Amino acid sequence: MVKAVAREPVPARRADAERDIAAILEAGTRLLSADPAAGVAEIAREAGVGSVTLYAHFPTRESLVDAVLDHTVGLADAVIEDDSIDSDPPSEAMEGLLRSSWEVLDRHRRIFLAADRTLPTERIREHHERPLRRVERLIARGRRAGDFRTDLPLQWLVTAFFAIVHSAAQEREAGRLSPGEVEKVLVTTMLSLLRPPPQKRG
């Protein structure tokens, strides 16, 4: 078996596979952004690949949603501007980070909903490790500067950021938060959470 496989034109097949996977992830991102319930067959059609090919790469809908989420978080992470993360006053930098994070999350919120329906929250959080490291860096800097609280664990504040932002995406989709109020609600909520407690202030 190994010999037979070795005689196949492997590099060309690998290039095909990469092209198919890229097409599937792009189609998946597009369709799940419009409808979190989009099906595997529909995504294969949109990608221009056969079901057999799609299932060869993604044996379950869960694995496809997982890969689409990873793809989207990667794209989102690349466009979030982070020049100000290490320079602006911490509260302003947090406000900027929330606004730019929300902008990309809002655009892809249905992918997050698809992921939420399919994957455990712990897995969704794992996919966000890179963007959350940026959040952690900013909160740590704000704590050193005395602008953010130090009476709660750093990791817990990062978790609260993740929980709050993703709750906002769900509330927005459920119509319990209007598109216009989300950013202000997010900024107010997170800054209240990060502010040092009254007894420790000036």
Add this chain to the structure above:
Amino acid sequence: MVKAVAREPVPARRADAERDIAAILEAGTRLLSADPAAGVAEIAREAGVGSVTLYAHFPTRESLVDAVLDHTVGLADAVIEDDSIDSDPPSEAMEGLLRSSWEVLDRHRRIFLAADRTLPTERIREHHERPLRRVERLIARGRRAGDFRTDLPLQWLVTAFFAIVHSAAQEREAGRLSPGEVEKVLVTTMLSLLRPPPQKRG
């Protein structure tokens, strides 16, 4: 067909079915509390019913987890003391509510994890409608009394409560919060979130 069924001893069968369902829910609660990955066959064995019987009532593992979550939230809701919800000063009542909610959630946190892996967050939230109405009532009273903030929507503060408490359960299970620190972290976090913003104080 209808006639044939009508000749069966329907009331006895209904009593059997109710007893089976009760046994399945109890077994499911017990096993999923120990291991969120507990399987359907294992739960049937523990309940003393056959797989066919279990599948007749719960055709999928998802429907069984859904029913176990509903059962557990109902039990939990019944034991949460709420005498103080309408009488204690709002911040103290919130602290008491967080502590008693956490106590029951901590005991059943693996059922919540099983639910999180199986059901959409929006569905898990639906199951918590009754306990969350109590949270809403308390926050509304605190807002009227001037103890809690009014610059964020009431529903959003209820959502934040749900997100924060459930994040704590996940962090606890993942070992990122130690059992001893969860209650203090929850109380500090929620009271920071509910406190009126500085410019509006005094």
